[in-house]
Amino acid sequence: MxxxxxxxxxxxxxxxxxxxxxxxxxxxxxxxxxxxxxxxxxxxxxxxxxxxxxxxxxxxxxxxxxxxxxxxxxxxxxxxxxxxxxxxxxxxxxxxxxxxxxxxxxxxxxxxxxxxxxxxxxxxxxxxxxxxxxxxxxxxxxxxxxxxxxxxxxxxxxxxxxxxxxxxxxxxxxDTSRAEDGLALSSRNRYLSADERAQALQLAQALRALGTQALAAGHSPAGTPASALAELESAALAQLSAQGWQPDYLTVRRRSDLLAPQPGDGDGAGSLVVLGAARLGSTRLIDNLEI
Known part of the structure; x- marks a missing residue:
């Protein structure tokens, strides 16, 4: 080299x-x-x-x-x-x-x-x-x-x-590279203590749960009323906060422009992404999941 x-x-x-x-x-x-x-x-x-x-x-x-x-x-x-x-x-x-x-x-x-x-x-x-x-x-x-x-x-x-x-x-x-347990690999993972590392997978779990709930609420996030989707996002933020995180956002967006999905977007299948950023202790982590 x-x-x-x-x-x-x-x-x-x-x-x-x-x-x-x-x-x-x-x-x-x-x-x-x-x-x-x-x-x-x-x-x-x-x-x-x-x-x-x-x-x-x-x-x-x-x-x-x-x-x-x-x-x-x-x-x-x-x-x-x-x-x-x-x-x-x-x-x-x-x-x-x-x-x-x-x-x-x-x-x-x-x-x-x-x-x-x-x-x-x-x-x-x-x-x-x-x-x-x-x-x-x-x-x-x-x-x-x-x-x-x-x-x-x-x-x-x-x-x-x-x-x-x-x-x-x-x-x-x-594609995002992940550890065996599903944590997205990041240089900032080195900041995590042993206890924080064990807890860090909660961010990916929260994103997966939000995506699943949004799909279930209206068969697709694009078909979910904006108020209902906002409630799901708020609940996800609250749950992550209750686990000791300081979340900046957990949200469902269109892959094309990262704006909130709209009813006219069709069924949304394969066109949406769930994104999140949150601080665990002093370490800020980000992740996402295409749905």
């Missing part, structure tokens, strides 16, 4: 690539990241991963300084997984001057759910992803980037950004 720290170094290493396949990460890698890399290796002539903890997507009170940085371990995992090129820039490499030009996504998609509780988050994500795409794909006829469905809204925002800027990049979605 070749390693580049600067954009010129990366472009030199990729000078002969025709279709790079890219997996952007913030490091602290787990099997979910490696599954993304495995998919990328099938889709391009050179596999590229990046490790960069992006300050722009953290709010002032969030965990930028304490976010786990495990560079040596990450490099070993990527090398063993067959990664061809690792891009591991320093902050001064990617942001040599204050990033005053930023990519601001459509508020209709980016200011709800995660955007409501983490204002500015998706601007930070889009800005760094655009810079990474420029570094990896500059001068290439085409490329592919692989993102996980666990960050469902992020995947949608990135896909829309690529479409609107007409970038020659295929955005490929990979």
């Amino acid at each position: 070749l390693i580049a720290h600067s954009i010129p170094e990366l472009r030199h290493l990729l000078r002969h690539a025709q279709r790079p396949a890219f997996v952007p990460t913030m490091g602290n890698l787990h099997d979910g990241h490696l599954a993304l890399l495995a998919k990328a290796r099938e889709l391009g002539d050179v596999s590229v991963a990046s490790i960069f903890v992006n300050r722009l997507q953290f709010l002032p009170h969030e965990d930028f300084d304490s976010y786990p940085r495990t560079q040596a371990d990450d490099e070993a995992k990527l090398r063993a997984a067959g990664c061809d090129v690792l891009f591991a820039p320093r902050e001064t490499d990617l942001y040599p001057e204050p990033q005053t030009f930023k990519v601001v996504p459509d508020a209709a998609l980016a200011d709800l759910l995660e955007g409501e509780f983490r204002p500015g988050f998706f601007t930070g994500v889009c800005t760094v992803v655009m810079k990474l795409f420029s570094a990896v794909f500059a001068g290439k006829p085409e490329g592919v980037a692989v993102f996980g469905k666990k960050d469902y809204q992020q995947l949608m925002v990135i896909r829309r950004m690529v479409q609107q800027f007409v970038l020659p990049i295929d955005i490929v979605a990979a």
Whole structure:
């Protein structure tokens, strides 16, 4: 595996690539990241991963300084997984001057759910992803980037950004990787204590129960009156709170735009997703389930 720290170094290493396949990460890698890399290796002539903890997507009170940085371990995992090129820039490499030009996504998609509780988050994500795409794909006829469905809204925002800027990049979605008990793999799972780890599966269980109840209430969430669906969501939030969580949202939305399902949407089968975000102790976890 070749390693580049600067954009010129990366472009030199990729000078002969025709279709790079890219997996952007913030490091602290787990099997979910490696599954993304495995998919990328099938889709391009050179596999590229990046490790960069992006300050722009953290709010002032969030965990930028304490976010786990495990560079040596990450490099070993990527090398063993067959990664061809690792891009591991320093902050001064990617942001040599204050990033005053930023990519601001459509508020209709980016200011709800995660955007409501983490204002500015998706601007930070889009800005760094655009810079990474420029570094990896500059001068290439085409490329592919692989993102996980666990960050469902992020995947949608990135896909829309690529479409609107007409970038020659295929955005490929990979299913959420889970532990044997069903917990979605996340770098932030390392923050959980042993007791919290045992409790963490309750978020996925709450999403599954909400989806089942919504289907049962009106044969499909799209056929469920808005008031009834809101009651189900409120009950799910209350139950998770009673279990010691601090939930931000548990909700049923359309996959197409993450808005609430409407009666005219048809039966909704295969077109909806249940999404949730909640804090357990000091750790904020997100998950989703397509229904």
